[in-house]
Amino acid sequence: MWGVRTVVTPVLRTLLDMGPRRLQRRLRYEGRQRLDRVLQPSLALALAGASGKAAPWRLEALAGLAHPGLTPPPVATPDQLSFTFLQDTRTLAWPIPWNQADWPRLWQFHLHYFDWARVWLEQALETGVWPDQASALEPLLDHWMAANRPADGDGWHSYTTALRSRNWIWLLRCCPALATPPRLQSLWQQLCWLQAHPEHCHGGNHWLENLTALAIGGLQFQGPRAAAMHQRAMALLERELPRQTLADGGHEERSGAYHLLVLDRLVELAWLLQAERGIRPAWLSTAIAAMVRWGLIIRLGDGTFPRFNDSAADAAPALDLVLAFAQSWLDQRAMAGHGLRARLSQLQVAALVEPSVVIGTPALLTVLSDTGWTLLRPGGGWEIAFKCGQPCPPHLPAHTHSDQLSLDVFCRGEPLLAEAGTSVYGTGADRAYERSGAAHNLLQLGRQQTAGGVQWIEPVEVWHGFRAGRKAQPRQRASGALGPGRWFVEGSHDGFDPWGAAHHRRVEVRLCEADGLELVVTDTVTTSAALRLRLWWHLGPTWDSRRLRAPQVQAEPDLRLTSSWVDTWMAQGFGCRIPRRSLCVQGHLPAGEHRLISRVSWPAS
Secondary structure (H helix, E strand, O other), rough: HHHHHHHHHHHHHHHHHHHHHHHHHHHHHHHHHHHHHHHHHHHHHHHHHOOOOOOOOOOOOOOOOOOOOOOOOOOOOOOOOEEEEOOEEEEEEOOOOOOEEEEEEEHHHHHHOOOOHHHHHHHHHHOOOOOOHHHHHHHHHHHHHHHHHOOOOOOHHHHHHHHHHHHHHHHHOOOHHHHOOHHHHHHHHHHHHHHHHHOOOOOOOHHHHHHHHHHHOOEEEEOHHHHHHHHHHHHHHHHHHHEEEEOOOEEOOOOOOHHHHHHHHHHHHHHHHHHOOOOOOOHHHHHHHHHHHHHHHHHOOHHHOOOOOOOOOOOOHHHHHHHHHHHHHHHOOOOOOHHHHHHHHOOOOOOOOOOOOOOOOOOOOEOOOOOOOOEEEEEEEEEEEEEOOOOOOOOOOOOOOOOHHHHHHEEEEEEOOOOOOOOOOOHHHHHHHHHOOOOOOEEEEEEOOOOOOOOOOOEEEEEEEEEEEEEEEEEEEEEEEEOOEEEEEEEOOOOOHOOOEEEEEEEEEEEHHHHHHEEEEEEEEEOOOOOOEEEEEEOOOOOOOOOOOOOEEEEEOOOOOEEEEEEEEEEOOHHHHHHHEEEEEEEEEEOOEEEEEEEEOOOOO
């Protein structure tokens, strides 16, 4: 009975949270993809409105992006090429295969993004010289067009099409000699295809990527169809952006990495609108300003940010770079340099003043109530991030983790207590672990099974690679000062209600002499039936056991607790994991109320 519940119920909950309208859109989206794959490419293009001659390219547009004297790299067709994505290097013989069944799908997506071509372009803009491997740029552009028929493979997925079309635009604008008629024809077809295959069924960052790509793409061509593409994308973006921007400025998916990706795209669009149409839409300014404020709030001492939900360290440009880019547009101050962001900011702003990230003095206590994050900064470089909030939009659980009431501790950005983070996408065991409660600093409850194992309950019922059923909602949130150098934050959730249990966590911090820190975490569990518990404390990879004591856990005398050390990892990006140690405290909980107190302290240095 329990097994059926864990398989069927999450699926039903996920579908119910999607709602009939989004479900209908999703079925239509998937059905359209299946239909396209069985049609002749010419017919698939015709249905997408992408057949026929491309709209004329606007030769005069964005002339300031072109690097003086930058010519296309010398053409050389290679015997083989090496690409490194997600810390995974693969050497491909020419002509390269663009789609392979045995490749990780995210790696294949990266191949189709052409982000690697933007990296080559950035180097050429900064130095005036293309990197050696860029000699294959033109063969790769032309081979992609020849080898990827419409609807065939991941190259025509709406998300990869959005990212690639934007990268192609930067290539053709910064180096106009690359803009050959066949490439312009292909770019126009890709934009028309994207418009006919919208990801509004998914929402979130995918939908915003679609819309910003179409808004930018429509500005590159002449004629009524291009104008309509741009205007429609802008109208949809104006309607969608306020929905996806929370009242506290965060993006609705509650991921620092995706927040930065969205912000970076919006600023690119904002500079183009100003340069090409002389406008600064108020709704776009409002969203960018709010997202910048949020980015400044979550910024840790070393320029990183909390990694709640999917937020791989290398999934987005550096926080300070994106904030500086956004601030340049808000303040109308051009960025110094020759890279693409700098050149965009220089299109209409004459004075070159490198915008800085104005950090200021972080607040001792910051509550991002809509995002569900609370940040404590008592001084001495200490930063504590606590999560208690809505885990994700009901319809969009793709990047959420089961991490309600988890907390991480940093000192000047260095993680001392830290969740596993994100190192992989997909549907494997590692992905399931990194999304589970066991990968975070929290307390788990479970039911003893007759076969001898324990079925651990996930308050955020993550399943598959990007799904979630039950999504625990927050309650009893509070925070404040307890006295000089002392602060608290607390909360609970409804994720254990179906099992007659409740969990409340209170975190207290005290700044000690010489800027040391003491952390006390009190977990109170009330249950109407016997349950198992498991409490995790994941140490940072640089934890020095000779100098730092591990967390000490106390409970009532009648609770039998056992402690063990487990070899785990902390993700440093996709495909990159650092070994570390984790303390796991387990025990049996009889019916009633129980309290566990965890203490840990650090010296100043």
